Amino acid sequence: MTRTLTHDYVVVGAGTAGCVVAARLTEDGARTVLLVEAGAPDSSPRITTPHTWPALHGTDVDWAFRTVRQRATGHVHDIPRGRTVGGTGSTNAMAFLRGDPGDFDTWARQGCTGWDYASVLPYFRRSETAPHGDARYRGGSGPLRPAPSASLHPLSRTYLEAAQEAGHPLTEDLNGPKLRGASSHDLLIADGRRQSTATAYLEPALGRPGLDLLPRALVQRLTFDGDRCTGLDAVVDGEPVHCAAGTEVVLCAGAIGSPHLLLRSGVGPAEEIERSGVKALHDLPGVGRNLQDHIILAGLTTPSRGPLPPPSGNLGEVTLLLDSEPGRASVDLQIVFIHVPFTNPWQRAPEYGYTFGVGHMRPASRGRLTLASADPEAPPLLDFRYLDQAQDLRALVAGVRHALEIGRTAPFDAWRGAEHPLVGADDRAVETFVRDAVQSYGHAAGSCRMGVDALSVVDPHLRVHGLTGLRVADASIMPEIVSTNTNAATVMIGEKAADLLRGRDRAES
Ligand SMILES: Cc1cc2nc3c(=O)[nH]c(=O)nc-3n(C[C@H](O)[C@H](O)[C@H](O)COP(=O)(O)OP(=O)(O)OC[C@H]3O[C@@H](n4cnc5c(N)ncnc54)[C@H](O)[C@@H]3O)c2cc1C
16 A cells, blocks of 8 residues: 655755755744655765765665766766765765856856846855855855865875966965866865765754655656646655655756656656657656766876875865866866876776876766656666767867876976876877766756756746646756856755745845
């Protein structure tokens, strides 16, 4: 027999955004919320110890998705996603960067009223306590406590010196008004442990009478009465459960989970859905389109003279944001310094070394997520179309050249065991390297795009077009991926979603 749970709101996914939405909706005691999560709570050292995050991939806390073979790289790429309370915020690398102020102004110019930088800044500030920054931009009393590393790894200090020697400015706070330069940037590490929205928002809220967490619950499909979403069906420890929503269902299942659940429920491009054996309920052609990710290059690892000081922090506590060509209005490259070797499985890794992780932050390539099958256990087909657009390849080639230049400066002389083989290589050789070095930066976004045109999925109030009682609030709604790592912007989306759900839209009040 199917058990039924009834709440005002049912939130799908206790990840970065879902924990924020559930905690904010229940803070005044005016409504009941059920937070449904496929994974289990986990506060063991494997999650909380900052430098062990790479070991989480491929374990029970990872959905371990894979792309279809990518035309431009020839490879199938791993797409890790957190499957635990805290979601990918419990398994990620803990960098805390908001994006460029201009990113949000671009969203607003595309019709997303209320999402320009001035309108979203209060939500960024509300999410954090960051006394080290300028109070005009940084928060003073929010749940998260982002801060730069208190004791930088010796090689991280070398990188900051080397970047300056190569002509890049030092920037105090990349979450201030200016996203450019080298910096020891904010991390979500507090008292030596990972912080996530699970630890900072959800845990303190769990005792509230209006908030229930349903872990180990795989949501199968949404349920509808006409065009109104009434709840969802899930399986918990092998038992069917119906979760009824008196007011609304909010999808916070992430840039892969949310479009996948919509498609499985019959919401998406009708013809395509029916080909997979799912009855189409609502033709919404944009679901799963506009899939975006950042690329980070693996394998720009320089052999060191011998063993290096032990890893610390999140392994990548300093970064550089820069332009691939002069005169750009906003940065499009990030070179994160990783004080250990970092390679793809098919690349050769030196035993000891350090890596320049070149990331492309303004990809022109757009991909697509489609249904592989009606089976809720079957992963969707993920085609990010990495390097589909020639300009993405060009930017990464420029990024490699910048990284090699920094690696050859005097501050690295004491550490460098040998030159990287690409030093002195021509553009063709660097392009070949780039194609082979592509790795997902883990920043999937955009697959339930917010907007007002026919291919958008949600409106600027995050309501799914053409349906009632259903919103999406996670990284999937970004019309264009932000110019940095995506977690902080997803926290902001959760904060703003909670206000929209409570009818408190600051931007329009
Ligand atoms: C390896 C890696 C490193 C990263 N490092 C950084 C970093 O250092 N800084 C940064 O800013 N960003 C980083 N990111 C990206 C960032 O963590 C994500 O953008 C962000 O967490 C996305 O939040 P979300 O709420 O959209 O989704 P998620 O946090 O992924 O939450 C979605 C939740 O929904 C659940 N769910 C999905 N489907 C279902 C279903 N059918 N039933 C029930 N539950 C379901 C999932 O289990 C998950 O808990 C990284 C990502 C990866 C993969």
